[in-house]
Amino acid sequence: MEKESHLWATCSAACPVHTDTREYVRRISMGDYEGALDVLLEVNPFPSVCGRICHHPCESQCRRQVIDAPVGLRLLKRFVVENTREYRVQRRRDTRKQPPKGKKVAVIGSGPSGLTAARDLALLGYQVTVFEKDSVLGGMLAHAIPRYRLPMDALQEDIDDILAVGIEARLNCEVGKDVLFESVKKEYDAVLIAVGLAESHSLPIPGIGSKGVLLGIPFLWDVANGERPFLGDRVMVIGGGNVAVDVARAAKRLGPSTVMMACLESREEMPAWKWEIEEAEEEGISIMNSWGPKAVLERDGKTTGIEFKRCVRVFDENKRFNPQYDEMETTAVEADSVILTIGQKANLDFLKGTPVTVDRGRLICDRDSCTATERGVFTCGEVMTGPGSAIQAIATGHDAARAIHHFLETGETLKLPQVSVETIGELPAQTAARARRFDRVEVNLVEASARIRDFSPIEPGYTEAQALAEARRCLACATGAVLDSGAQCAGCLTCVRVCPFGVATVERTAVMPAQQCQTCGLCAAECPAAGIALARFATNKMKENLEGFLKDCSPGAMKRPLVVSYCCMYEATTREYLREQSQREIEATGILRVMVPCVGRLSAIDLVSPFELGADRVAIIACREHGCMYTGAEELLERRIQMVRRFLDEVGVGGASLQFYRTETSAEASWPRFWQDSKRVLGELSAA
Amino acid sequence: MSQDNGMKSGSNLEKVFRAGHLAVTCECGPPKGADVEHLKKKIQMIKGYVDAANVTDNQTAVVRMSSIGASAILAQNGVEPVMQMVTRDRNRIAAQSDLFGAYALGIRNMLCLTGDHQKFGNHPFAKNVFDMDSIQLLNMVRTIRDEGKVNSGDPVEGGVSMFFGAAANPFADPFEFRVIRMAKKIHAGADFIQTQCIYDMVRFKEFMKMARDMGLHEKAFIMAGLTPLKSVGMARYMNRNVSGITIPEAIIKRLAGVPKERQAEEGIRICLEQIEELKEERGIRGFHIMAIEWEEKIPEIVERAGLYPRPAVA
């Protein structure tokens, strides 16, 4: 039963490529990391990159934050790619492409948007060539993001995947120099301009030409390529955006004793991500807010410092960038070098003299169709959108690929449909108030003093135990309880009464609003009409599942007693117990594990039917004491067990055959003991 | 109390009341079988010391000899019976039929009760009847006597001159309703009232005041119910387990304050003091002494209470 709400989870809605967040998190919870990777790659060819550097709008919109803190989705993503490398290589080999279409597409630029479009088009059967002026693919990912944030091998994993689809990459081939745009245009059926914003803006102030003034992007480019530009001992970085922070932090790693940042914006207005600013400060970078550069100070042509004037306002009433200064308030700071990181622009010189219109350094284009002014010429990424995030660039790459595909199929321009998604909205406060709090799994960055020594990655990924613990925190929004349309709902109100979150209501029949449902499944377990199921993590087909597990086991080979063990899957710290067992393993051990997201959702019939299918014993293993996500689930389960034990007594199976355990420490540490105990007690019973 | 001179029944009990004496009744429980000799022994114990004796109707829903049969034996042996009749076990057809039969056997007093729930007896699994309640029973038998009609309205052949009584419990809840309920019984047809055994004198006097305010003491002969306590154990048991009975802490303390072998005597003294006190209570027209399984003490209590010898009325 995959009947989900039409409402989007806020995380997926916030993601520019609409990653099915809940699904990959669910697969992590079930130990299916490979399946989680499949979900990621479905919409995002750069999961390794995003696992490292994505600004994770999914987390910003995570509904869990109303309860405690958002789920650590970015690190979960990273966990997936880091734990599925072999599978990913294997998967590459199995990539299926559509038959060749006999048409060619040129992609100029190999940043995230260009490569995304290239991959999509190649999979559709187009012959795709990527033109890259540098010696490596990746654009800004390869050159402008410091290695401590994005190690090269992480990027390479994604690029290898993309190239495996079958894309010709012409490295060291700059359009406009090594090959003319017009000839590319002639040779290919469509051209995609995805050159990004690879150049930094400069400033028309005195002293800007002095030796010691650098531009941000070229600086990062050099650093990424292992060069060490001269900085001196005191570095001043101008700018308050993310690139400026990257520049400052990269500069810090090159050894100067002082790195400072100065920007027009107040601390609150700074466009850089808050966490980036904090990490920079930890690394000893100080920030001067609300100062605008007035003049670079120089002596003998060498930079000696910089003079600032007070910026009193950055944005005007219309929230447009329109800085105002108090020329009277100034300050001067000594510096051996000044790095300007105040904005980026595209280098579109290669379009000079072509019919593709460029106005004041900007490519004239239509974002709704990803087209430039010339037929057959398309665009995507930051050159189209202006400065943005990697994941946003990836999204426009998909858009451009669709537009090009449509054009090549029909000869017409595709107006990309405006997809408006209806989200389930914020978690209502009254529901959040009833939810249990669970601390977010945090990773500790390398000590600031150590991380400024070099460009080694500063952030560890999740361990398996951490990833499983964090995945558990996902509320699985909008995939909760649903009344089966064919159910004999009598409006009995049992769901209303057992719902720990006060969510279920009866409006003629039971209604569990997706906005509030916490997917605990207690209503499903108690529904007397057996009419409620959960859209995901469903347990209403438990008997069929058990039959599936047992049908191929040979009764003769089965080790007795046979224990069906329902286990709280959230207690697993490795996937050893999460993976599906082989028939042989079940036969040899006499233990059939059934991993359940909260054993509280097991209905009475779930507890009885294993005996019908040949089990000698049912061992329920719940979470640790007070470890349950769901208030009330423990009490309801205990009462249900008592009821079923009485029933089993009546039936003649013996209520003692239904055993209840609580995880101690961890699944791995305690479950084998429980299974042993379960078998032992059974032996005593049958002997008696 | 009706002011006309016409007797309702001419029973001894009625005559004692109407002559202005304080009447005395007691209880005489029939045997759990047909053991007539046992019954006769009890009759001999009380004979001459009471004006009439209640014959219980399968009291506490324990099966005993029928109250009609036992009442007839009392009458034959010189003690006037007050035949109890409960609605638990008989519908209106049986009740009316039994009334006629009882009258034919010479029974002249009848106490109309709903009866204890069978849960408390030895046949808790029995089906009960409760076709009517005690008040409806009173109304029905009064109509037979005064209007000559059975419940359906059909005429009664021959008159039935009986003296009808009812029970009242001032100690059950809701207290304010207890006197209203007694009024309903009197209006329905009760000529006399026997109360539940009294220990809480404060509450009882309050009850009597309410009854007097309603003029009930002039519409029916109200008898104070008394049960001598045999021991402090009995007192505690009744306090705890019998609904509608509360024994004040002072009484329990007083019993507990004397050695076990003298507790029975102390219980009787308390009972006698209560009688003395209640003789002064306006509207009390007699005493109903329920000496549970202690019938042999009736003569002593009656004598020591100054109520012996019983008046001979014509």
Place this chain on the structure above:
Amino acid sequence: MIVADPKPFQQIRGFLEDYRKILVLGCGTCVTVCLAGGEAQAELLASGLRISFSKDGKEATVLEDTVQRQCDEEFVLPVLERVKREGIDAVVTLACGVGVNFLSDRIGAIPVFPGVNTTFYGGNVEPGLWSEMCAGCGDCITHLTGGICPIARCSKHLLNGPCGGSEKGMCEVDPQNTECVWQLIYERMKLLGRLHEMQNLIPTKDWRPAMDGGVRRSVREHIFRLQYKSGAGA
């Protein structure tokens, strides 16, 4: 609502010794609401029977089904057809006694066994608790008693006030659980300003409209025995 309790398992098991293909039939209305005989309970009982049969080495098939109501012809017909089609030789119904009768009247030579004990007409006074509130006496007198029924809720069905067993608001027959209904009536009449009415004698009741008048039926003339059969064209 009609309230029922599950019958003891072994009693039901005892009904079925001679049968080989058994249908456990849940009912989707009252017994679902009181958690005694809905689809979930049907599944549970059927599972229990299969386990029990298997333990005893008895070869029998146990099927499950649930209909919206077992007291209406249209809902019951598909079950009757299924019973015939699949050669079912016994039915255990989890409906109230009405369902047992309703099926038995229509099913021909197939036995229908009760899977629940039908108890009373009651209300769900708190989760997991149902209390008797109506006796179906056929001549409602609650207008005299503040809307609270002494026939259903007084252990002795008294009509003229509480007996001596009313103590601290509870009934002596079950002082832990059962409120004295006359205490409730008294308080309610007081609240309604109608206490004086309690002095009136409520006369002996005419029990004919209750089951003492014989088997009862209820007729709605406006649709009773229509001359045409809807949709049948005959």
